[in-house]
Amino acid sequence: MIFARGLTKVYGDFIAVDGIDFEVRKGEAFGLLGPNGAGKSTTMKMIASVSKRTGGDLTILGLDPNKRGPEIRAHLGVVPQQDNLDRELKVHENLFVYGRFFGLSRKFLKNKVEELLEFAQLTEKRNNKAEELSGGMKRRLTIARGLVNEPEILMLDEPTTGLDPQARHILWDRLFRLKEQGVTLVITTHYMDEAEQLCDRLIVMDKGKIMAEGSPADLIKRYASKEVLEVRFGSSRNIEIAEQIAHLGHRTEVLPDRILIYSDNGDADLQEILKLGLEPVTSLVRRSSLEDVFLRLTGRTLVE
Amino acid sequence: MSLIGLAADSAVSIAQRRGNKLGRSVYSGRSRVAMERNLMAFRSSNWIIVLSGFVEPLFYLLAFGFGVGRLIGGVTDGSGHPVSYAAFIAPALLATSAMNGAIYDSTWNVFFKMHFAKLYETMLATSLGPLDVAIGEIGWALLRGFVYAIGFMLVMAPLGLIPSWWALMAIPGAVLIAFGFASFGMAITSYLKTFHQMNWINFFMLPMFLFSGTFYPLSIYPQWIQSIIQAMPLWHAIQLERAFMLGNLGWGLLVHVVYFLVMIVLGLFFTTRRLTALFMK
Incomplete structure (x- = not known):
């Protein structure tokens, strides 16, 4: 067409x-x-x-x-x-x-x-x-x-x-x-x-x-993982904590307001974080979306 | 319901019929539909505003023709025949009436449709081309000028201001005048971007109305002022209508006709060009 x-x-x-x-x-x-x-x-x-x-x-x-x-x-x-x-x-x-x-x-x-x-x-x-x-x-x-x-x-x-x-x-x-x-x-x-x-x-x-x-x-499938774990530690601590949990999942991404952990099992990774003695303000496990694809491709979020 | 058109009279087959003609990318031969849209919108518009444009020259005729006219007695027309003052200014006001009707629609209304209603953008997303839009909008403005002129003639008749059948020529004359002003008015408006600039049109129109030989012969001015006025469209319009109304016909009138034909062609050309530049860049 x-x-x-x-x-x-x-x-x-x-x-x-x-x-x-x-x-x-x-x-x-x-x-x-x-x-x-x-x-x-x-x-x-x-x-x-x-x-x-x-x-x-x-x-x-x-x-x-x-x-x-x-x-x-x-x-x-x-x-x-x-x-x-x-x-x-x-x-x-x-x-x-x-x-x-x-x-x-x-x-x-x-x-x-x-x-x-x-x-x-x-x-x-x-x-x-x-x-x-x-x-x-x-x-x-x-x-x-x-x-x-x-x-x-x-x-x-x-x-x-x-x-x-x-x-x-x-x-x-x-x-x-x-x-x-x-x-x-x-x-x-x-x-x-x-x-x-x-x-x-x-x-x-x-x-x-x-x-x-x-x-x-x-x-x-190509650009993101099966699940995404989102954790928030407050904007001042995100970067510092991201270094401590960088080994989790396939990849982590630090945004100003949250950390994204791309993995096959988000719940397991959340347990790992808690075991390290870190307590996120909020946490969420979700399926990957096109938003993650875009973030991966451009390093930026879609709605800025 | 079927959503994909297959019928012989579908939008596609209608557009294809013109597919091989000259100018197919700017014109689809359907300018009348723009006028249809205006007619539909007009039904619910404010009649007082429409009427005011017609009443204005009529008031001038009554105040000057029959008021001031009494003090003056008579004047001579362009050919040296004595006429009453009312008969002298009536054709000029008829020409002004045609001009006003055409200008109202082709300036402020076009400006609104272009910048606020986004009407032309909408129209150009269909199979219409910019020349369709230009002709349709100018045609609508022309129609208003034509209606004003007819209305004015109907008032003139019982006042004894239509001396001969030649005066009927003033009607096609008014169409030509309205067409010229509508075409040129829309072209200029299409290049203007702000209300401030639009006000310049009004600023220009008033002196043109007062000094184009409307209320007295041009001969009272020095030569250089006469030359400036003779370049103005309203002067040509008045000369044409006065000759028709008073029955002073001659080949010299062709100059005025040609003046308006040039205005029409230039107006259409620049309007189409500007619409293309604005909405199809």
């Missing part, structure tokens, strides 16, 4: 995207994971054919976005990072007008709008102004709007940033349904749990480059 080789974007003397290669296959949920400023949104814009690449090759459904912009955009649904609903219009009008932008007939849209209102669970809010909706509802409406042209690829830029947990779960459920229907999803996120939940395959980006590529489980 999407094919990129040496894809590059330069703004002035800032390299936003630095020669990346990737491929998105039909029907998969493809993720771009990375911190703010990693080049995810820029990559999304180039795919959405609203930003011209500086170098490299990029094709979407076999078409070159530099030459066939409007045609490619007819295949895509775009859900931008910031909701840009039409505040002057009602909920159902937002969907209708957006469909008209694609040239879809009024007759077709009459049914389509009802279908999408139901999908977004907004049928009861149809006559409200878009600005009167809650954050989660706005986001659902933006996603529904992106589906009005029955796109083969839906592009979601940070779909759940700023939403409360409940609204996030409703949204994830809607996205799963789309995947079941065969819609290819391209998602950027800086939430590891979101990437793990939604993505079949993802690339980890940092400073415009791809650090790793694979399925979430794959990446965790």
